[in-house]
Amino acid sequence: MIKAVNFSSSQKAYLWLGQFLLVVAALLYIQFSPSAEKLSLNADLLSIFETKQRANKLSPIEQITERVSQQASHKQIVLVSANEVNKAIAKADEFAQSLRALPLIDSVQVRFSEIPTLEQIVEQYQPYQHQVITRAFKQRLLQGDKDDIFAYQFALLSQPSNQAVALTAAQDPSLSLADFLSQPATTGGALQLEQEHLVAKYQGEYFVLVSFVSSQASINIDAAQQLVAQFHQLIAQDSEAFLYTGAMFYTSKASQVGQSEMQLYGSISIVATLLLLALVYRSFIAMVMTSSLIVISFLYGYLALSICYQQVSVIALVFSITLIGIAADYSFHALTEMRYRQQNAKLEQGNPIANITSSLTMGYITTGAGYALLLLAPFILFKQIAIFTLFGLLGALLTVLLLYPLVAPLLDGASEKSKPLPKIAFAIHGMQQTLVAFILRFKHVCIILFALILAYTAELVIDDDVRDYYRVDSDLAKNEAEVKAALKQKWDLQYFLLRSDSEQSLLQLEEQLTDALVPLIEQGELGAYSAVSQFVPSLKRQQENQTLINSALEQGAFQQIRQLLAQANWQFNKEQAPLLPQSWLASPLGKVYQAQWFQKQDNYYAIVKLSGIKDIRALSLLSEKLSRLVPEIESDNKVYFIDKTGQISKQLNQFSQQLLLVIVAAIIAALAVFIWRYGLNRALIAILTPVFALLCAFSISFLLQGHLNIFNLVAGVLILALGLDYSVFYAEHGLCKKITLTTLMSALSSIFVFAILMLSSMPAINSFGLTVFVGVLITFVFAPIVTLTASKARPAKEHTE
Numbered sequence: 001m002i003k004a005v006n007f008s009s010s011q012k013a014y015l016w017l018g019q020f021l022l023v024v025a026a027l028l029y030i031q032f033s034p035s036a037e038k039l040s041l042n043a044d045l046l047s048i049f050e051t052k053q054r055a056n057k058l059s060p061i062e063q064i065t066e067r068v069s070q071q072a073s074h075k076q077i078v079l080v081s082a083n084e085v086n087k088a089i090a091k092a093d094e095f096a097q098s099l100r101a102l103p104l105i106d107s108v109q110v111r112f113s114e115i116p117t118l119e120q121i122v123e124q125y126q127p128y129q130h131q132v133i134t135r136a137f138k139q140r141l142l143q144g145d146k147d148d149i150f151a152y153q154f155a156l157l158s159q160p161s162n163q164a165v166a167l168t169a170a171q172d173p174s175l176s177l178a179d180f181l182s183q184p185a186t187t188g189g190a191l192q193l194e195q196e197h198l199v200a201k202y203q204g205e206y207f208v209l210v211s212f213v214s215s216q217a218s219i220n221i222d223a224a225q226q227l228v229a230q231f232h233q234l235i236a237q238d239s240e241a242f243l244y245t246g247a248m249f250y251t252s253k254a255s256q257v258g259q260s261e262m263q264l265y266g267s268i269s270i271v272a273t274l275l276l277l278a279l280v281y282r283s284f285i286a287m288v289m290t291s292s293l294i295v296i297s298f299l300y301g302y303l304a305l306s307i308c309y310q311q312v313s314v315i316a317l318v319f320s321i322t323l324i325g326i327a328a329d330y331s332f333h334a335l336t337e338m339r340y341r342q343q344n345a346k347l348e349q350g351n352p353i354a355n356i357t358s359s360l361t362m363g364y365i366t367t368g369a370g371y372a373l374l375l376l377a378p379f380i381l382f383k384q385i386a387i388f389t390l391f392g393l394l395g396a397l398l399t400v401l402l403l404y405p406l407v408a409p410l411l412d413g414a415s416e417k418s419k420p421l422p423k424i425a426f427a428i429h430g431m432q433q434t435l436v437a438f439i440l441r442f443k444h445v446c447i448i449l450f451a452l453i454l455a456y457t458a459e460l461v462i463d464d465d466v467r468d469y470y471r472v473d474s475d476l477a478k479n480e481a482e483v484k485a486a487l488k489q490k491w492d493l494q495y496f497l498l499r500s501d502s503e504q505s506l507l508q509l510e511e512q513l514t515d516a517l518v519p520l521i522e523q524g525e526l527g528a529y530s531a532v533s534q535f536v537p538s539l540k541r542q543q544e545n546q547t548l549i550n551s552a553l554e555q556g557a558f559q560q561i562r563q564l565l566a567q568a569n570w571q572f573n574k575e576q577a578p579l580l581p582q583s584w585l586a587s588p589l590g591k592v593y594q595a596q597w598f599q600k601q602d603n604y605y606a607i608v609k610l611s612g613i614k615d616i617r618a619l620s621l622l623s624e625k626l627s628r629l630v631p632e633i634e635s636d637n638k639v640y641f642i643d644k645t646g647q648i649s650k651q652l653n654q655f656s657q658q659l660l661l662v663i664v665a666a667i668i669a670a671l672a673v674f675i676w677r678y679g680l681n682r683a684l685i686a687i688l689t690p691v692f693a694l695l696c697a698f699s700i701s702f703l704l705q706g707h708l709n710i711f712n713l714v715a716g717v718l719i720l721a722l723g724l725d726y727s728v729f730y731a732e733h734g735l736c737k738k739i740t741l742t743t744l745m746s747a748l749s750s751i752f753v754f755a756i757l758m759l760s761s762m763p764a765i766n767s768f769g770l771t772v773f774v775g776v777l778i779t780f781v782f783a784p785i786v787t788l789t790a791s792k793a794r795p796a797k798e799h800t801e
Contacts, residue, residue: 076244081242290328535593701770722776
C-alpha cells in the first residue's frame with residue numbers, strides 16, 4: 001500500500017519552495033545565459049523522426065534528398081508584372097534592391113546574365129549536330145517515309161519566329177539540330193532573356209522573375225512570419241503586380257492560422273474553465289490555484305525538454321498540452337477534498353488532502369507508466385511528449401501534495417463550516433447509481449456490446465496522408481497556380497534520383513527512365529520532365545543517332561529539304577567528337593543544370609525533375625520496375641522516386657503503428673499496477689472502462705472522418721490517461737459524491753479545453769478535438785462501474801456525504 005510521508009507545514013513549504021526555485025533558476029539560466037542553448041521550435045514534420053545523431057547516420061541518398069529539400073524550403077519565387085517590359089524590369093530591380101536590405105534574406109537574384117543566348121547554344125552544339133536529335137525527329141526517321149520527314153522539316157521552316165532554323169540551316173540542312181534547339185527544354189519555355197532578366201508574357205502583362213533565398217529555413221516559424229510580414233510591407237502599395245510562391249509563405253500562413261485559432265479557442269476554454277471553478281467552488285483562490293498549477297506543470301515540462309533537447313517539434317508541444325487536462329484533474333481532486341471536507345475529519349488540520357494522497361500518487365504512477373513507454377519508441381516525437389508530460393505532471397503532483405494543504409485556509413476564508421456539495425453532484429450521483437445497477441443487471445449484454453465494438457475497431461483504417469492535415473490557404477493556392485500558368489512550367493516537389501558508378505551508365509539509366517516517362521506524358525499522367533540526358537545523350541545513343549542520320553541521308557530521306565534549301569552538295573560529317581557530361585556542364589547551358597548532376601564519393605547522381613504529376617503511384621511503381629531491370633546494365637545502378645510528402649505520410653503511418661503498440665503496452669502496464677493494488681477482478685473492470693471509451697472514440701471518429709490518423713491516436717493517449725485517473729479514484733473511494741463532482745469537473749474542463757478544437761479549420765486539430773470529446777464523455781459516464789467489485793486494497797466506502 002502507498003503511504004504518504006508526513007511532513008510539517010513548514011517542511012512542506014520549504015521543500016516545495018526549494019525545488020521550485022531550482023526549476024526557475026534553471027529556466028532563467030537556459031533562457032538568458034549566453035553559453036546555454038535555448039529551446040527552439042520548428043514545423044518540419046520530418047524532424048519528429050530524427051534522433052540526436054540523425055545527421056551522422058544519413059545515407060548518401062538521404063543526404064542528397066535532405067539537401068534538395070532544404071534548398072526548396074529556402075528558395076522563394078516572385079513574379080513582378082507591368083504592361084511594358086521596361087517598366088516590369090525597372091519595378092523588379094527596385095523590388096530586388098528592397099529585398100536585399102532585409103536582414104533575413106541571404107541572396108536575391110533578378111539578373112540572369114549567365115543564361116546562354118540561342119546563338120551561344122548553337123555554337124556549342126554545332127560540333128555535335130547529328131549526335132543530338134529529338135524523340136519526334138527520331139520517330140519519323142525510323143517509322144515515316146520521305147514525305148513524312150519532309151512535312152516535319154517543312155513545318156519547322158514555316159515557323160517565322162524560330163531563330164534556330166535560321167542559325168543552323170546552312171550547316172545542317174537536315175534540320176535535326178534546329179529541331180533539337182527548338183524544344184522547350186532548350187529555349188526555356190515561357191521565359192525569355194531580356195536585358196539580362198527572365199521575362200514571361202501572360203495575359204497581356206510582362207512578368208519578370210525574381211528569386212530570393214531566406215537566411216533561415218522557412219520551417220523556422222518566427223523567421224518565416226517576420227520575413228513574410230516584411231515582404232508584404234514591400235509590396236503593399238502595388239500588391240496586385242506581384243505573384244509569389246514558396247514554402248516560407250505556406251509555413252507562415254499555417255502557423256499564423258494555428259496561433260490565432262489557439263489564442264481564440266484557448267481564451268474561450270480558459271474563461272469557461274474559470275467560470276466552472278467559480279460556480280462550483282465559489283472561490284477566487286480556487287481559480288488562482290488551478291491556473292497556477294497548470295503554469296507550474298508547464299514550466300517543469302518545458303525545463304525537461306530544454307535540458308534534453310536543443311530543438312523540439314511544434315507538434316510535440318501541441319500534443320503535450322494534453323498535460324493541461326491531467327494537471328487540472330489533480331487540482332480538482334484536491335480542491336473538492338478541501339472545500340467540501342467533513343466536519344469530523346481527523347487529518348483536517350494537519351493535511352486536509354490526506355484522504356486522497358494515495359489516490360493522487362496512484363494516478364501519477366499509472367499515467368506515468370503509460371507515458372514512460374513512449375521513451376522506448378523509435379521516433380523522437382514520442383520521447384519529447386513523454387519527457388514533457390512526465391516531468392510536468394511530477395511538478396503538478398508535488399505542488400498539490402506540498403503546497404495545496406498550506407493554502408487550504410485561504411480557500412474557506414474565515415468560515416470553518418463544512419460546505420454542502422452542489423446539487424448537481426447529487427443529481428449526477430443518482431444517475432451513476434442507476435447506471436451501475438443497470439449494467440450489473442444486464443452484464444452479459446454489456447459484454448457482448450464490448451466484444452462487438454472491439455471487433456469493429458479491428459477493421460478501422462489508419463490513413464496518415466499529411467496533405468489531409470491542413471487546408472491550403474486559397475490566396476496562396478491562387479498565387480501558385482498563376483505562377484505556374486505564367487511560367488508555363490513549375491517543377492513539382494517530387495523527382496527521380498538516379499545513382500550509378502560511371503557517367504555513361506548513369507546517362508543510359510536516365511535515358512531508360514525518360515523513355516518510360518514518355519507514355520505517361522502521352523496518357524496525361526505527367527506534364528513534363530527535365531533531365532541532363534535530354535542535352536547530353538549517352539555515347540551509345542550518340543552513336544545510334546549518328547548512324548540513323550547517315551542512313552537516312554544515304555537513303556535520300558533528306559533530298560527534298562536539301563533541294564529546297566539549295567544544299568544539294570552538303571556532306572555528312574562522320575568524324576564528330578563525342579559530347580561528354582563534364583565539358584557540357586562547364587558550358588553556359590550546362591551551368592543551368594549543374595544542380596541535377598553531381599558526384600558523391602565513388603558514385604554519380606542525377607536528378608530528373610517532374611511537373612504536372614497526375615499519378616504519383618505510377619511514378620513510384622516505375623522506379624521500382626527500373627531498379628529491378630537495370631542490374632543487367634550495371635549492378636550499382638538504382639532509381640529512386642523521391643516524394644517528400646509521401647515519405648512523411650509513410651513515416652507517420654509507421655508512427656501510428658508504433659503508437660498503437662504503445663497504447664496497448666500502456667494498458668497492460670496499468671493493468672499490472674491495478675492488479676497489485678486492487679486485485680484481479682477490480683483491476684480488469686477498472687481497465688475496461690477507459691478501453692471501452694477509447695474504442696468508442698476511435699469508432700465514432702472513423703465514422704465521421706472516413707479514416708483515423710495520428711491525431712486521433714494521440715487523443716487516445718489522453719483519453720486513456722484521464723480514464724485511468726477516474727478509475728483510480730472510484731476504486732479507492734467507491735461511488736461517492738465527492739468523486740462524482742471531481743470527475744464531472746475534470747470531464748467538463750477537458751471538454752472546454754480540447755473539444756472546442758473540433759471547431760478548428762485545421763483538419764488535424766479538428767480530429768484531435770473530436771476524439772477527445774467523445775472519449776472523455778464516455779469515460780465519465782462509465783467510470784463508476786469499477787465499484788461493482790470489492791477492492792483488495794480497501795473496501796469501497798462513501799467517504800463523504
